[in-house]
Amino acid sequence: MATPSKAGTKGVPREVRRQQLLEAATAEFGTRGYAAASLPAIAARVGVTKTLLHQYFGTKEDLYVACLVPVGDTLLAAIRSAMGPDAAAPHTPLRVLDGIFAALEGRRESWFVLYDPSLPPGGEAAGRAAEYRSAIDRLAAGGTADVLRATGSADPLDADALNHVWQDLVATLVRWWVKHPEQTPQAMTERCSRLFAAAALLVPGTP
């Protein structure tokens, strides 16, 4: 037996493997980003070959979309339910954060597959991700617009900028959370509450 070939089934049923690969891919995409994530690396996480990955999910973009959809659906639902009917209430931002943290627990890095800047432009992956993002955008825009109107500013560019700031703020908090695995979702929400209060002090002349 010069070549003890390792081909052949390992007895892992299709659905199980599929789930394993999906999780590995989501983690890899979430931490490294689409462009830097490599199919061999993802497959290696599960102890398997990249060919198998292709057989299960097709092309790299297909695999990304397969990862994206559940993440996007989950997050969108969480945010929708957290915003509720009165999007302009002052406590809404914290509720949204709390909803996101809860939805992300156990798969924290998956937030970043939704906001991956390295997706090949024009492809299906970028398109689907953009859809999810703009859905979230619309929700957030409602909140930020109300807030801005309350300060008297009607500048649409201000609104756009504030929207970006808010969403990147969420990303920052999640990124910090990923680096502190021992922090529970509730602890994060409380920390955010304190940070908000501190940030308010930075602003001079609050009427």
Next chain:
Amino acid sequence: MATPSKAGTKGVPREVRRQQLLEAATAEFGTRGYAAASLPAIAARVGVTKTLLHQYFGTKEDLYVACLVPVGDTLLAAIRSAMGPDAAAPHTPLRVLDGIFAALEGRRESWFVLYDPSLPPGGEAAGRAAEYRSAIDRLAAGGTADVLRATGSADPLDADALNHVWQDLVATLVRWWVKHPEQTPQAMTERCSRLFAAAALLVPGTP
């Protein structure tokens, strides 16, 4: 003449070419990030071959460092001068932003070469970038710590998180600025001032 070879000098003096290549590389690194930036693409911006790039700057990491140093020095100086002696003054954040915007005008994307997450870990590039970042970190930490102490929170994790939030906020604003080239630095500073005021309204119970 079957092969009209295009080799040979084009009469561009060394220093000029060097500067052209540096600018092109900085732009490419700043927009695409280190990993996604390709030497052929950088060279093509100047209408030249990647080999020339190597001859001028050596390896890809060497080129990155060559881009990093002037950017880092400029920004560090701008931030230092903006913070001045009283880092805890409530108007300091805006002054820092103003300083950064002014220093970045004309090369806005260069901010992101300093905060490139795709640098090969362990290499010289990552090391040098980390030095610049931690220098800025120390400056920012002074400000955020004072602010936090004023709210009564002594939690070091809060301080760390606030620091991250602040620095990512800067990145977000610069990114937004890059996407709106017509905005002047002063306009950006004023916009930030309005946004700060709006954000303060989000926080309930400001004493």
Next chain:
DNA sequence: GCAGTAATTTACCTGACGGTAAATTACCTA
């Protein structure tokens, strides 16, 4: 016990990138 099928790998192709050695052309000066 045997055939069929499900699960998986081996082997291979293509393309791009980082990197290097050698050749090529244009400029400048004696």
Next chain:
DNA sequence: TAGGTAATTTACCGTCAGGTAAATTACTGC
């Protein structure tokens, strides 16, 4: 005007990624 040198390209190599076709093994029901 001839030779040297500065500026630049051509041609090439190794590596690794994405992707596909074909072979290989293990499980399963009859």
